[in-house]
Amino acid sequence: MSIRHSLLALLQDQPRYGYQLRVEFENRTGSTWPLNIGQVYTTLDRLERDGLVARKGDDGEGHVIYSITDKGQAEVQGWFAAPVERNNPPRNELAIKLALAVTLPGVDVQAAIQAQRVASIKALQDYTKARRDTAAGQRSGDTAWLLVLDSLIFQTEAEVRWLDLCEARMVQQAQPAGTNPARKTVNGVPEAAAPLNADSRR
Incomplete structure (x- = not known):
């Protein structure tokens, strides 16, 4: 499962902070694949490092808001357009x-x-x-x-x-x-x- 691209897709919808991203992901997938909040923030740090998201201040309560960059937009659009590869099937x-x-x-x-x-x-x-x-x-x-x-x-x-x-x-x-x-x-x-x-x- 690509958490990286899933978070980018949700940020394409609108800017959000980490906990909001976790809730939105689980709501939209029926909580079938629960996300660890630490995993969300680790992924956001990597996305920021790669120039795919940027911090846009906070919500006044200490939550850092992230928004998608133009590079991130291109990344998520490519993800939606490409088929999921089966070269390395997940462990069953x-x-x-x-x-x-x-x-x-x-x-x-x-x-x-x-x-x-x-x-x-x-x-x-x-x-x-x-x-x-x-x-x-x-x-x-x-x-x-x-x-x-x-x-x-x-x-x-x-x-x-x-x-x-x-x-x-x-x-x-x-x-x-x-x-x-x-x-x-x-x-x-x-x-x-x-x-x-x-x-x-x-």
């Missing part, structure tokens, strides 16, 4: 956990998969309910939160499908040589689960 704790589990003796991989599936389906149900409730009483400022919820729903659906695939691979590996596993395979790879519907898993 679940993928790392299961990758290690299948390579170490004494780990019950099936139990680990099942425990995660239960948690992921619960999260999917919660996200789906939050989206339904928000859409039912949608206000003008809810669009950003709905976009975040849609992203979380799709990511969690994909996670549950991946867990199904992991389990199918474990079942296939457990089959004696020369037997046909019960689950269908495509080119030797277990067929992925059917598309998910969060309501159907309640």
Whole structure:
């Protein structure tokens, strides 16, 4: 997540001090990715050092107000225009956990998969309910939160499908040589689960 560019984008809207930036970021993303206030001020210091923001006095109560510079405007516009690169995918704790589990003796991989599936389906149900409730009483400022919820729903659906695939691979590996596993395979790879519907898993 680019905190640097997120803060610049909020300053493009209007000048703000650090705590206001933190509150605005969390309000617009549904507090899905909470920001540490120390992280906000550290980032502002770096942005000021790089000439992307400038101090514009204070609010009379000791809060330093920051505004975006022309260089900062160009930076944030370039960020919005460019795709998010996938050269270095973020660490996925679940993928790392299961990758290690299948390579170490004494780990019950099936139990680990099942425990995660239960948690992921619960999260999917919660996200789906939050989206339904928000859409039912949608206000003008809810669009950003709905976009975040849609992203979380799709990511969690994909996670549950991946867990199904992991389990199918474990079942296939457990089959004696020369037997046909019960689950269908495509080119030797277990067929992925059917598309998910969060309501159907309640």
